[in-house]
Amino acid sequence: MSLPERSVERAAFLRELKRVLPEEALLSDPEDLRPFECDALAAYTVLPWIAVLPETVEQVRAVLRLCHSQNVPVVARGAGTGLSGGALPVADGVLLSLAKFDRILEIDPANRMARVQPGVRNLAISEAAAPFGLYYAPDPSSQVACTIGGNVAENSGGVHCLKYGLTVHNVLQVSLLTVEGEPLTLGSLGLDGPGYDLLALINGSEGLLGVIVEVVVKLLPVPETARTLLAAFSSIEAAGDAVAAVIGAGLVPAGLEMMDNLTLRATENFVHAGYPIDAAAVVLCEMDGMAEQVEAEIARARRVLESHGATEVREARDEAERRKFWAGRKAAFPAVGRIAPDYYCIDGTIPRKRLAAVLGRIGELSEQFGLAVGNVFHAGDGNLHPLILYDASHPGELERAEALGEEILTLCVEVGGTVTGEHGVGIEKLGPMCVQFGAPELRQFHALKAAFDAGGLLNPGKAVPTLMRCAELGRMHVHGGRLPHPELERF
Amino acid sequence: MHSQDDSESLAGRVAEACAQGGPLRILGSGSKEFYAGPCAGRLLSTRTHTGIVHYEPTELVLTARSGTALAAIEAVLAESGQMLGFEPPHFGSGATWGGTVACGLSGPRRPWSGSVRDAVLGCRIVNGRGEVLSFGGQVMKNVAGFDVSRLMAGALGTLGLLLEISVKVLPRPECEITLCFECPFAEGRERMIRWGGSGLPVTGLAWDGRLHLRLAGPEQAVSTAVRRIGGDRAGEGDAVWNGLREQTHGFFAGEGDLWRLSLPPAADTGDLSGSWLIDWGGAQRWLRTDAGPAEVLAAAQAAGGHARLFRSANPPAMRSAPLAPALAALHRRVKAAFDPAGILNRGLLPEVF
Ligand SMILES: Cc1cc2nc3c(=O)[nH]c(=O)nc-3n(C[C@H](O)[C@H](O)[C@@H](O)COP(=O)(O)OP(=O)(O)OC[C@H]3O[C@@H](n4cnc5c(N)ncnc54)[C@H](O)[C@@H]3O)c2cc1C
Ligand SMILES: Cc1cc2nc3c(=O)[nH]c(=O)nc-3n(C[C@H](O)[C@H](O)[C@H](O)COP(=O)(O)OP(=O)(O)OC[C@H]3O[C@@H](n4cnc5c(N)ncnc54)[C@H](O)[C@@H]3O)c2cc1C
Numbered sequence: 001m002s003l004p005e006r007s008v009e010r011a012a013f014l015r016e017l018k019r020v021l022p023e024e025a026l027l028s029d030p031e032d033l034r035p036f037e038c039d040a041l042a043a044y045t046v047l048p049w050i051a052v053l054p055e056t057v058e059q060v061r062a063v064l065r066l067c068h069s070q071n072v073p074v075v076a077r078g079a080g081t082g083l084s085g086g087a088l089p090v091a092d093g094v095l096l097s098l099a100k101f102d103r104i105l106e107i108d109p110a111n112r113m114a115r116v117q118p119g120v121r122n123l124a125i126s127e128a129a130a131p132f133g134l135y136y137a138p139d140p141s142s143q144v145a146c147t148i149g150g151n152v153a154e155n156s157g158g159v160h161c162l163k164y165g166l167t168v169h170n171v172l173q174v175s176l177l178t179v180e181g182e183p184l185t186l187g188s189l190g191l192d193g194p195g196y197d198l199l200a201l202i203n204g205s206e207g208l209l210g211v212i213v214e215v216v217v218k219l220l221p222v223p224e225t226a227r228t229l230l231a232a233f234s235s236i237e238a239a240g241d242a243v244a245a246v247i248g249a250g251l252v253p254a255g256l257e258m259m260d261n262l263t264l265r266a267t268e269n270f271v272h273a274g275y276p277i278d279a280a281a282v283v284l285c286e287m288d289g290m291a292e293q294v295e296a297e298i299a300r301a302r303r304v305l306e307s308h309g310a311t312e313v314r315e316a317r318d319e320a321e322r323r324k325f326w327a328g329r330k331a332a333f334p335a336v337g338r339i340a341p342d343y344y345c346i347d348g349t350i351p352r353k354r355l356a357a358v359l360g361r362i363g364e365l366s367e368q369f370g371l372a373v374g375n376v377f378h379a380g381d382g383n384l385h386p387l388i389l390y391d392a393s394h395p396g397e398l399e400r401a402e403a404l405g406e407e408i409l410t411l412c413v414e415v416g417g418t419v420t421g422e423h424g425v426g427i428e429k430l431g432p433m434c435v436q437f438g439a440p441e442l443r444q445f446h447a448l449k450a451a452f453d454a455g456g457l458l459n460p461g462k463a464v465p466t467l468m469r470c471a472e473l474g475r476m477h478v479h480g481g482r483l484p485h486p487e488l489e490r491f
Numbered sequence: 492m493h494s495q496d497d498s499e500s501l502a503g504r505v506a507e508a509c510a511q512g513g514p515l516r517i518l519g520s521g522s523k524e525f526y527a528g529p530c531a532g533r534l535l536s537t538r539t540h541t542g543i544v545h546y547e548p549t550e551l552v553l554t555a556r557s558g559t560a561l562a563a564i565e566a567v568l569a570e571s572g573q574m575l576g577f578e579p580p581h582f583g584s585g586a587t588w589g590g591t592v593a594c595g596l597s598g599p600r601r602p603w604s605g606s607v608r609d610a611v612l613g614c615r616i617v618n619g620r621g622e623v624l625s626f627g628g629q630v631m632k633n634v635a636g637f638d639v640s641r642l643m644a645g646a647l648g649t650l651g652l653l654l655e656i657s658v659k660v661l662p663r664p665e666c667e668i669t670l671c672f673e674c675p676f677a678e679g680r681e682r683m684i685r686w687g688g689s690g691l692p693v694t695g696l697a698w699d700g701r702l703h704l705r706l707a708g709p710e711q712a713v714s715t716a717v718r719r720i721g722g723d724r725a726g727e728g729d730a731v732w733n734g735l736r737e738q739t740h741g742f743f744a745g746e747g748d749l750w751r752l753s754l755p756p757a758a759d760t761g762d763l764s765g766s767w768l769i770d771w772g773g774a775q776r777w778l779r780t781d782a783g784p785a786e787v788l789a790a791a792q793a794a795g796g797h798a799r800l801f802r803s804a805n806p807p808a809m810r811s812a813p814l815a816p817a818l819a820a821l822h823r824r825v826k827a828a829f830d831p832a833g834i835l836n837r838g839l840l841p842e843v844f
Contacts, residue, residue: 110684110757134688155634166632168641169609182817189795190753191601191774195814195822195842196650197608200641204634221690248549250572250662293692293712349630351550381631421632429635436635440622444829445636451824464636 008070014050016070020062025100027051036095039082040142041428043344043398048075048089053097057177057213060096064181064211067094073460074179076207078119078150081142083345084426086154086206086462093460096211098149104128105214112219113172113189118149118212122156125217134219137164140422141330149212155204157422159255159329162380163288164220166422168203175214176202179453189216201448206424207459209452223288226254227298228322231310232279236260236363236375239281240355242308243379246285247352249304251297255286255326256380260359263332263374263387270335273328274321276312283310283379284325332376333387340372340389344401348412349421352382358415362386362408369404371397383421384412410435425463434470442467492563494542496556498615498623498654504535505652505834506621514837517593517648519558520585530839535652537589544655545629548573552612552629554657557589564588568660576604576661580736589653595645598736599695599705602687602756602771608644610658616643616651619830629657642825648836649843650829664707668717669695669729672702680773684757687772691716695732696772699742703731735770742768742777748803750778750787754796763790777801788812814842 010028017026027033028050037045049072054060067074073093080087089095101117104124108114109132114125122143126135139158140146146156152174157166164170173187187199202209233239239258246256259267260281268275275282283305287297298315305313316322328335336343350358359375366373366388374387386408390401409419409432419425419432433442445464449456508515514532537558545554548571555564561581568574578598579591592614597606613627616639627633627640643653674682679698686693686704692712695705706716734740743749752760756773765780780787784800791798792812800810814822819842826833826843 108755108757109688111755112688113755155638157632162631165605165609168638169605178817178821184818184821185815186818188753188797189755189758190797191771192595192606192645192753194797194799194811195818195840196825197595197642197645198821198825200608200638200644204638209637221688224690244549247551250665252662289708290690290692290712290715292715293708296709296711349632351547351552351630353547353550378632383630383632416628417630418628418633418635420635421630422634424634425636433635437625441624441626441636444618444622444624444639447828448637448639448825451821451828 008072010049013066013070013072016066017050017052017063020066021052021054021059025053025055025059027053036077036080036089036097039080039085039087041083041085041088041426043392044085044088044427046089046091048095049092051095051097053100055100060177060211060213061181063094063096064177064179067457068180068455071455071457073457074211075459076149076153076211078147078153079121079145081146082150082154082426083347083423084420084428086424086426086459088427090460098147101149101213107132107219109134111189113216114219115214115216116148118215119147122146122148122151129219130222133222135222136170136217137161137220138167138170141333148215148217152203152212152215153205153207154422154424157378157381157383159257159326159378162256162378163252163254168200170218171199171203171215172218173216174199174202174212176210177213178210179455179458184210187216204424206426206463208449208463209458211458223254225291225294226286226288226322227294228284228286228316228325229298229301229305230275230314230316230325231283231285231305232276232312233281233283233309234279234311236281236359237356238309239283240359240379242305242310243283243355244352245304245308246301247380249300251301251304253285253301253380254288255284256378257284257329258282258375258377258379259329259332260375262372263336263376266339266374267328267332267335270338271324271328271331273324275328279311284329329376336374336387336389341391341393342389342398344388344390344405345423346384346386346388346405346408347420347423348409348417349381349383350412350415350417352379354415354417355379355382358384358411361411365404365407369400371401371404378421381421382417406432427462430465430469431473433465434473439467439470442470492542492567495539496542497537497540497558501535501537501540501652501654502617502621502623505617505619508533508834509619509621509832512832512834514834517652517836519587519590520583530836532834532837537587537652540654543567545657550629551660552657553660554629554655555588556655557587557653559588561586561588561591569663572663573660574663575610575658577601577607577610578604578736579607580738582737588656592644592653592656593646593648599697599732599770602774603694604661606644608641610660611640611644611656612659613657614640614643615654617654618651619832619835623654624651627657631659647839649826649840650835652835664694666710666713667694667705667707667729668713669731670704670706670717670720672704674702676767676769679769680757683769683772686720687756691720693772697731697735698769699731699740705729705732740768742766746804747779749801750780750798751801752776752778752787752791752796752798754791754794758794758796760790760794763787784809
């Protein structure tokens with residue numbers, strides 16, 4: 001979608017913004033803009049045209065109205081921990097930071113919900129709910145930093161979403177400002193809302209449909225007990241099969257995670273969790289709930305893991321050790337970050353039964369591309385996070401890492417999976433989106449986007465590739481042997 | 492099981508209607524017509540578009556064509572010790588898979604195991620242009636593209652004809668027990684709040700003059716929970732849950748207006764009087780009342796939720812509160828994005844088309 005011509009000059013636009021924002025909420029000096037030039041996909045940087053840090057919803061409205069009236073693009077930003085370039089600024093647009101919206105407005109223990117501003121950190125919600133014996137379940141590894149607004153925009157997951165669901169399953173209501181600055185309330189304080197389920201649609205919409213200004217999340221009772229098993233395997237295939245067997249046995253672990261040898265060693269060096277570093281792979285399996293329930297489920301899980309080739313099954317002796325087991329898992333990205341100058345995190349999801357085969361193939365691709373790959377992932381969900389190690393200072397290595405990443409994602413689609421399980425498309429996976437979707441689906445996405453934002457001003461160029469781009473990339477989704485967009489004959 | 496793929500002919504019918512501008516009325520078995528209301532157009536039946544396309548118990552995923560009987564799907568899941576977590580109502584023996592998802596209704600287990608849309612992972616649809624589109628998939632986590640699949644749940648077929656829907660399924664609990672307590676509503680409400688937030692393995696919490704509590708999980712866990720709580724094991728077993736889910740409970744008998752209120756579980760509905768049946772631990776409430784629509788709708792909104800006239804002998808002009816103008820306008824644009832000619836289930840959601 002091409003943007004309409006913008007006539008406004010930067011200086012003139014700044015003057016108009018100054019009328020609706022306090023001085024300190026408006027950044028235009030390149031030095032001040034620098035912190036916003038990228039998200040956690042740091043290989044891509046763009047200096048925003050202007051950045052604003054409003055403090056009130058009224059100010060956000062005013063900014064949106066101004067931008068809308070002058071055809072200025074807007075990119076919303078939470079904490080900037082996104083891994084797909086979703087919050088990457090656009091050079092001719094306003095970067096709208098929601099960082100100052102960091103207040104928890106209400107904890108309602110009787111209704112088990114929390115009303116929070118979009119810039120509240122994920123972990124802060126659980127901390128505020130703790131005195132009531134409640135917590136917010138989705139726990140991305142970035143939870144100390146990432147914001148609930150970003151979580152909703154990405155439909156983020158965490159290690160506990162196998163049992164407790166993703167962000168979309170744990171959000172009751174979202175207050176949104178449209179691109180025109182109109183307020184909308186989606187969902188309700190009950191378990192559903194009137195009309196279409198636009199709340200579901202907003203989850204994972206990557207800032208393309210509106211700006212989230214308030215979120216009501218569901219809180220759950222803190223489980224009275226949580227116990228964790230660590231199972232070691234001598235092959236990654238055996239570990240993959242054991243994961244499928246645990247699910248097949250009718251168990252729903254609170255977490256079911258896997259790390260391969262490379263990740264295991266890196267992590268052990270980093271956090272000293274006591275992992276068996278000689279294992280080809282380790283599976284972490286956590287059960288939570290009432291003590292008696294956990295007792296029964298842990299015993300069953302142990303039997304399944306042992307009968308599916310675990311060389312060792314160890315239970316965390318106490319809470320401290322349990323936390324250690326998880327600290328290692330949650331620190332896996334930074335740990336791998338210490339053993340290579342750069343790493344590139346991939347985020348495909350596959351049917352669980354294909355785990356062993358896909359991991360084997362990733363190993364082959366890793367050799368073929370000459371780049372090491374560590375695997376750490378949400379095994380219970382089939383959500384892979386291959387970490388490709390590379391060195392950006394070696395010419396061509398970033399490109400090679402990206403090419404390997406795309407091969408892995410294509411593989412995920414081939415086995416019936418998806419190119420992104422939780423990190424979003426952003427700018428990063430526009431190419432793989434062309435593999436996963438055909439032209440009719442992409443057209444439908446664009447039509448839906450236009451229903452919210454006809455001018456295409458919110459986070460332009462992200463999440464959904466144009467048909468033109470797919471054609472240019474030559475990555476066409478081939479469905480039933482037919483070329484997807486025959487209308488583009490010149491390609 | 493009977494299996495037949497009518498995708499092409501269904502899509503053809505929609506494309507044809509789109510070209511001619513003639514409205515279509517999508518029909519599964521017609522079991523929920525009372526809910527959806529009257530709707531104009533030529534009948535488009537999904538009844539012969541049937542079959543479970545994909546089901547692998549270790550993946551916890553099932554994919555079926557929309558004309559498949561809901562009962563057949565549940566039977567297949569039961570053979571593998573699994574179930575639909577949202578415990579959908581059938582409202583008649585013929586309910587189809589497509590109608591179930593299009594209506595988006597969930598049973599008593601909903602607050603603990605999720606709703607229809609929570610379970611939906613992917614779908615194939617025919618949009619109002621007659622194009623066959625696939626969204627989502629058969630994996631648990633998928634954020635590629637907008638989440639169109641979940642949007643289809645509860646849209647009553649106004650955004651597209653559902654061809655296939657994939658959902659996450661759950662293992663059936665090893666053991667299930669229903670307890671029953673004699674108590675007035677005030678006390679029932681207080682216990683619902685307490686148990687709902689207790690971490691006990693609750694999968695049903697309803698009040699109909701007596702308080703019903705369903706516990707589910709491993710045998711040891713359930714018996715411990717029973718010990719902790721006390722109370723009588725209900726003589727009727729799980730009959731009460733079936734009665735709530737299928738609306739065969741005595742409360743639903745009779746012709747008077749039946750309202751559904753979706754509210755925060757601890758909500759106080761103030762002066763709104765009538766007879767109440769409380770489900771979902773307080774989050775879904777059924778009301779029979781002489782109060783007028785305006786009063787019921789306002790009370791639900793004041794409590795942070797919403798209401799809908801679920802059944803009525805003489806449907807009034809107003810079944811639910813009008814959406815806020817900006818939201819209503821957005822609904823119309825979303826509808827137009829899928830069905831620009833407005834041919835699918837025209838008039839079914841008056842707020843939309
Ligand atoms: C709120 C509500 C309350 C109900 N209460 C009762 C009741 O008390 N007793 C009773 O007997 N029945 C009731 N029903 C009937 C309801 O019809 C059933 O619950 C349900 O399982 C419908 O299945 P069906 O195949 O019969 O759908 P249908 O009744 O045929 O269709 C239901 C809705 O879904 C749409 N639809 C059907 N198939 C598709 C598809 N493939 N793609 C897109 N849209 C589709 C239809 O156009 C219609 O809008 C109720 C329905 C609703 C919505
Ligand atoms: C070390 C590390 C570990 C991670 N682990 C996980 C994990 O386990 N699971 C997981 O799912 N993700 C994980 N992530 C990714 C990331 O943390 C999540 O995507 C997170 O939700 C982003 O939140 P944020 O506040 O940083 O959003 P940002 O990065 O600032 O923005 C992300 C997207 O949301 C949009 N957005 C932000 N706020 C709003 C708003 N208020 N209104 C509208 N749009 C908005 C932006 O435009 C952008 O498209 C990890 C990242 C890192 C760096």
